[in-house]
Structure formats: C-alpha cells, structure tokens
Amino acid sequence: MPKPKIDSKKCTKCGTCIDVCPMNVFEKKGDKIIVANPDECIGCRACEVQCPSEAIKIED
Numbered sequence: 644m645p646k647p648k649i650d651s652k653k654c655t656k657c658g659t660c661i662d663v664c665p666m667n668v669f670e671k672k673g674d675k676i677i678v679a680n681p682d683e684c685i686g687c688r689a690c691e692v693q694c695p696s697e698a699i700k701i702e703d
C-alpha cells in the first residue's frame with residue numbers, strides 16, 4: 644500500500660497537492676496541509692512529482 648507523507652518542515656502550504664491528487668488524499672486543516680485520507684492513495688505520485696518543495700514522499 645502506498646503511503647503519502649508530508650514533511651511539514653518543507654511544506655509551504657501552496658495547495659498544489661490538494662489540486663493534483665485524483666483521490667482527495669490531502670486536505671487543508673487550519674493552517675496545515677494534512678494527509679487526511681491515506682488509505683485512498685493509489686500511488687500515482689502526482690503529488691510527489693508536482694510538490695514544488697519536495698515535501699511529499701510516497702512510501703511503498
């Protein structure tokens with residue numbers, strides 16, 4: 644099962660991952676971006692590739 648992880652120290656809260664994830668895995672919560680629905684991840688890596696801060700890693 645692919646598991647998305649956000650490095651909160653690198654994340655600039657740009658929202659790109661929310662926009663590109665086809666499975667709505669990410670959500671904004673307060674002033675943070677969180678992995679709200681990790682079990683929905685299909686491992687497409689769109690978020691990992693498009694995050695401008697390289698803050699997302701998909702762990703297999």
Ligand code: SF4
Pocket residue numbers: 649653654655656657658659660661676693694695696697698699
């Ligand atoms: S795309 Fe990267 S920097 Fe932007 S909100 Fe998502 S994890 Fe944070």
Ligand code: SF4
Pocket residue numbers: 645647663664665666667668669683684685686687688689690691701
């Ligand atoms: S790998 Fe794809 S499905 Fe999984 S969180 Fe990233 S964009 Fe969403």
